[in-house]
Amino acid sequence: MTAPILSARNIVKRYGKFTAVNGVSIDIMPGTVHSVIGPNGAGKTTLFHSLTGTVPITEGNILLDGEEVGHLPDYRRVLKGIARSFQVTSLFLNLSVRENLRLAAQGRHPGQAFRLWRDAESLTAACDTAEALLERLNLAAVASRPAGELSHGQQRRLEVGMAMAGRPKVIFLDEPTSGMGIDDIGEMKRLIHGLRNECAVVLIEHNMDIVMDISDRITVMQLGQVLVEARPDEIRNDERVRRAYLGGMITGGAA
Numbered sequence: 376m377t378a379p380i381l382s383a384r385n386i387v388k389r390y391g392k393f394t395a396v397n398g399v400s401i402d403i404m405p406g407t408v409h410s411v412i413g414p415n416g417a418g419k420t421t422l423f424h425s426l427t428g429t430v431p432i433t434e435g436n437i438l439l440d441g442e443e444v445g446h447l448p449d450y451r452r453v454l455k456g457i458a459r460s461f462q463v464t465s466l467f468l469n470l471s472v473r474e475n476l477r478l479a480a481q482g483r484h485p486g487q488a489f490r491l492w493r494d495a496e497s498l499t500a501a502c503d504t505a506e507a508l509l510e511r512l513n514l515a516a517v518a519s520r521p522a523g524e525l526s527h528g529q530q531r532r533l534e535v536g537m538a539m540a541g542r543p544k545v546i547f548l549d550e551p552t553s554g555m556g557i558d559d560i561g562e563m564k565r566l567i568h569g570l571r572n573e574c575a576v577v578l579i580e581h582n583m584d585i586v587m588d589i590s591d592r593i594t595v596m597q598l599g600q601v602l603v604e605a606r607p608d609e610i611r612n613d614e615r616v617r618r619a620y621l622g623g624m625i626t627g628g629a630a
């Protein structure tokens with residue numbers, strides 16, 4: 376039987392007396408897109424922060440490829456193979472798209488990001504990674520333009536590319552299609568769908584059409600806990616989910 380690439384057990388995150396995540400267990404299987412959905416305030420973002428190390432967990436265990444990472448800071452988890460999509464503000468807006476990707480590829484190894492000129496071999500590898508990513512991201516035509524001049528949709532694809540550049544084992548994407556038009560959404564869906572060939576994807580997404588279309592598994596959260604975890608077709612037809620709190624939200628997309 377295939378082992379999960381990421382396995383979180385009984386994750387608890389408290390802010391003072393308030394428990395935002397209350398005993399969540401989740402297994403992320405390799406080669407899958409696993410979405411986390413739920414109403415506002417359900418604890419999705421807090422769970423993401425807990426798994427990526429953005430906030431320290433109060434209780435629980437997180438195994439990445441069998442190794443406990445639950446108490447490592449976020450930058451150490453990145454080195455172990457956990458990536459999350461950077462926010463637009465984390466792009467180097469004055470550098471070209473190609474240079475952004477090169478730096479992200481170099482940054483895979485600690486201390487190398489700003490030693491490009493000293494390590495020709497690693498620079499060549501980073502260039503190759505950047506060129507391959509430019510094609511994957513459909514950004515080759517704008518490779519030489521400053522990242523700050525890209526459209527919103529292009530910037531969001533570049534963020535995903537920056538996370539991909541380190542060849543992570545698991546990528547966390549937090550609402551990658553927010554604020555996008557229909558064409559950009561289609562491109563992002565194709566990109567995410569293709570990612571599962573090389574790593575697992577954990578996705579927070581409010582657009583149910585997208586969730587139903589591209590997820591292999593869906594975890595539904597409510598009040599800091601897991602309400603149900605299942606395949607999209609099962610979630611769509613789950614009366615607890617439908618009646619209890621998502622109701623008419625699950626309507627679109629081909630599950």
Ligand SMILES: Nc1ncnc2c1ncn2[C@@H]1O[C@H](COP(=O)(O)OP(=O)(O)OP(=O)(O)O)[C@@H](O)[C@H]1O
Pocket residue numbers: 390393394395413414415416417418419420421422
């Ligand atoms: N830093 C914090 N301090 C105190 N409470 C917090 C903090 N961050 C989140 N919370 C609370 O934890 C609960 C879960 O929030 P969280 O942002 O994880 O939910 P969510 O499911 O991602 O919601 P949304 O879909 O609206 O983004 C909310 O009640 C929120 O107010």
